[in-house]
Amino acid sequence: MSKLALRDEILLQVEKPARYIGNEVNAVVKDKDTVSVRMAMCFPDIYEIGMSHLGIQILYDMLNSFEDVWCERVYSPWVDLDKIMREEHIPLFALESQEPVKDMDFLGITIQYEMCYTNILQILDLSQIPLLAKDRTLDHPIVIGGGPCTYNPEPIAEFFDMFYIGEGETMYRELIDLYKDSGKKGESRIEFLRRAAKLSGIYVPMFYAVDYKEDGTIFGMKPTEEGIPETVKKEIEMTVSDTYYPMKPVVPFIKATQDRVVLEIQRGCIRGCRFCQAGQLYRPVRERDVEVLKGYAVEMLKNTGHEEISLSSLSSSDYSKLPELIDFLIDECGENYINISLPSLRIDAFSLDVMSKVQDIRKSSLTFAPEAGSQRLRDVINKGLTEEVILKGAAMAFEGGWTRVKLYFMLGLPTETPEDIKGIADLSNKIAAIFFETVPKEERKNGKVQIVSSTSFFIPKPFTPFQWAKMCTKEEFIEKAYLTRSAIKEQLNQKSIKYNWHEADVSVMEGVFARGDRKIAAVIRRAYEKGCLFDSWSEHFHNDVWLETFEECGISVDFYTTRERSLDEVFPWDFIDCGVTKNFLKKEWDKAMEEIVSPNCRIQCLGCGAAVFGGGVCYEDKN
Known part of the structure; x- marks a missing residue:
């Protein structure tokens, strides 16, 4: 044969x-x-x-x-x-x-x-x-x-x-x-x-x-x-409008996770959330020219037959030419019934106006990421969102016809208290209440709103201000998730709130790998030999095998997760220059402990080092 x-x-x-x-x-x-x-x-x-x-x-x-x-x-x-x-x-x-x-x-x-x-x-x-x-x-x-x-x-x-x-x-x-x-x-x-x-x-x-x-x-x-x-x-491409881009992307035979044309509108982010690795690694912000993007969109849709186009960015709302690009895509794609997807939008009037333009009357869910339940903790992580802005955005969304809102939070963030956790339930309840206050009874579809609040567990990542942070144990994570669930059940609008949380044991293992050193390789190899595979798939993750393997190799999980780190500790990744200086990250860590908010890059350059690294050009300089 x-x-x-x-x-x-x-x-x-x-x-x-x-x-x-x-x-x-x-x-x-x-x-x-x-x-x-x-x-x-x-x-x-x-x-x-x-x-x-x-x-x-x-x-x-x-x-x-x-x-x-x-x-x-x-x-x-x-x-x-x-x-x-x-x-x-x-x-x-x-x-x-x-x-x-x-x-x-x-x-x-x-x-x-x-x-x-x-x-x-x-x-x-x-x-x-x-x-x-x-x-x-x-x-x-x-x-x-x-x-x-x-x-x-x-x-x-x-x-x-x-x-x-x-x-x-x-x-x-x-x-x-x-x-x-x-x-x-x-x-x-x-x-x-x-x-x-x-x-x-x-x-x-x-x-x-x-x-x-x-x-x-x-x-x-x-x-x-x-x-x-x-x-x-690190290598960085500063002229993103002039570099390579796939005008004829490969079209899968079967439905992919994102079965659409992807249009990368910019790289980098101006926001500076202290938990976010991508926001640090991909600095400085580099926008693609809007005329270039218009040409890309038309060509890629023609060459693929896709019926959806997604605008890719860490923070799409911050792309300076977004209104012009959206208007073009609506005019160009509307008659062909092409759907426009806008991930990574902020919860504000501008973003909701944009969303209203691209979604029909059968509005899908809106996704917001407050990340923390209290304003104090949002200041710690430098999220840059106030409760007033969140609630105002939710009200505008409900007035615009949306009835399903997804909220993303993290548990286990540095300095988190039980009051911060209960704040997740409180904020979810307030958003549900706004629906009933905002939308007249006769205009409510099916008479209800659904708030889906999801929590992931905080994992400290390299090259972030939180790379020094202590991580929670599996038991602490689960306790925090139970507290969140209990607090939601106590809310007046609990029937309108659905709560989901991530697997705690997977998060702990990810935390080990994220800040691990060369000693971890022996564990990974041995776990693979014992059958570990597709560990990001919950049905295939075997926590007991991983813990057994760490013990066999004589390596402590807690050493890489829950251990306190001093500011002068040498990290496994310190030999890499990502553009953002370690001194800047230390300053942001100190500001987090003092609950001080840093302005975004568009408002004020904080001297993170990325502008000099990229040739002296940053977002602020370009505008």
Whole structure:
């Protein structure tokens, strides 16, 4: 039986075989004999989630625009195909060519969230690539990691040959040229990696050594050879209107998590929420030119057949040309019944006016993120939202016809008290009450409103003012969720409020990985060997196995989560320069403890360092 016939037979046995066959609209297929470098770009989760990721679409388009490069895609096989591939010894293959990933020159893995770490090992394992970088030879691809989790790559450092720190548009061409030159010279794998480590934004873990103190904290981290930089600076694309963008994004065969055209309107955020990692990492704010965006929108809708377009940004309301862009999209898309999606809007009159323009009379739910139940705690986290603004926004929403509001909060934030937690219930109740006060009885659809209040658990992340914060235990998180639920049940409008909360044990494990060091790699590897996979999926997360594995490896979970950290502690990620200075983050931490609010970047530049890092241009300077 041929390999192709075997694959057809196997596809009939698995759920959603369209995940694995390739040949989608706009997929790029090249003659492999005409290219010099082949790359598999991987999202270590299932196809539907990976196909929704804009970053891979951008890199896929950029890399395939190079005549000498063929970039393909690969995703994590679901558990059914995973089992068959292991039993049949079938190597993981790229979608476009259906050829083994192990035969590529590069395997690029985007790392968007910490709970995919065992899936990274699945990708390597099924590809028949040694899990440890030190065990690979010239016969194996160069394994390179990118994405937000690379801003603390240490827990997974030994699995990667290199990490690309920052935005992908700037350095890949130089890296590929270096690889080609190294190959022509007949250099060893180690020599290529040594040369790559000297490129801006490239971190090669094997050339760095970590020294520890007796208490388990880090004494320092230094290069092991001359010429290797002590600090790795993130790569940043300042001219976002002129860079690569996929005019012909690949259209999935099956419904993806976000089955729509994605239009990235800006990068960065002016807000400075102290818990938010993305708000710090992607500074400074860089807007795309509105005329460029108009052209992108028309072209991408034409090339995909999608019936929805989403405006992507950390804070869409802050894009200075949003009204002009929305009016254009309504005029351009309205007659074709194209839906316009606007995530990341703030709860204010401007945002609600925009939402009213793009949603028909059958209004979907509105989503607001107060993050904390009390004004005191919102000041601590620098949310920049007052209760007055929230309630006024809710009233305008109800007047505009919305009857379902989603509210997002966090539990376990620094300085949180039981009164702050009860404030979640109180605020939810006030918003429900406003509906009955605002909307006349005869105009109420079904006579009721639904407030869906959801809480996640606070996880301190690197490069945020809260990177020094103590994290709660699982038991403390659950106690806080029970207190929230009890407080909601005591509210006058409790029947209009639905409460959801995130899994506490998953949050604790994410907290370990977020601030972990190189010692964590042994735990991740052992847990994978014991069957841990798809840990971000609650039905596949096995907390008991993880805790057992930490104990076997002699590593304390509490050391990485609940331990108090001094302001002078050396962190595993301190060798990375993300643009925002550690001194600025310390000042913001101190202001949080004093409940002092910092203005946003549009109002006042606080000297975080990002403007200088990006060439002296920040949001304030541009406007």
